[in-house]
Amino acid sequence: MASMTEKEMKFLLKSQQGELNAMLMYKAFADKLGDTNDAATFRKLAAEEGHHAAVFHKLTNKVLKPKNTTALLLPLLYKILGKKRLYKLIAQGEYAAIDKYKQIIDRFPEVKSVMNDEKRHGDTIMGLIE
Numbered sequence: 001m002a003s004m005t006e007k008e009m010k011f012l013l014k015s016q017q018g019e020l021n022a023m024l025m026y027k028a029f030a031d032k033l034g035d036t037n038d039a040a041t042f043r044k045l046a047a048e049e050g051h052h053a054a055v056f057h058k059l060t061n062k063v064l065k066p067k068n069t070t071a072l073l074l075p076l077l078y079k080i081l082g083k084k085r086l087y088k089l090i091a092q093g094e095y096a097a098i099d100k101y102k103q104i105i106d107r108f109p110e111v112k113s114v115m116n117d118e119k120r121h122g123d124t125i126m127g128l129i130e
């Protein structure tokens with residue numbers, strides 16, 4: 001691979017941080033949901049976001065710390081918006097990541113599996129809406 005540009009490194013680091021934060025965010029949300037099917041699903045998604053962060057870590061070779069600034073966000077939005085609207089919003093976020101990662105898969109083919117996972121995540125979350 002040709003040496004990475006500063007812009008590419010920035011993109012990868014931002015993605016790595018975003019995946020780490022998403023991991024914590026889903027974990028915190030799962031804890032709030034208690035012992036439910038939805039909680040189990042979000043716990044699984046959290047683990048996969050952690051795996052995504054590891055994919056980016058391999059590319060950046062930089063250790064980042066997850067930030068839990070959004071840990072309270074989903075429980076709060078759950079109260080305000082209700083489950084259906086919140087889950088649609090979360091799914092939209094997952095689908096938005098597809099277009100984001102699409103920009104770099106030619107340069108970093110490793111990201112393709114991450115991109116495919118985000119699509120599946122969006123579908124999974126939509127599937128939780130009865």
Ligand SMILES: [Fe+2]
Pocket residue numbers: 019022048049052114118
């Ligand atoms: Fe992800």
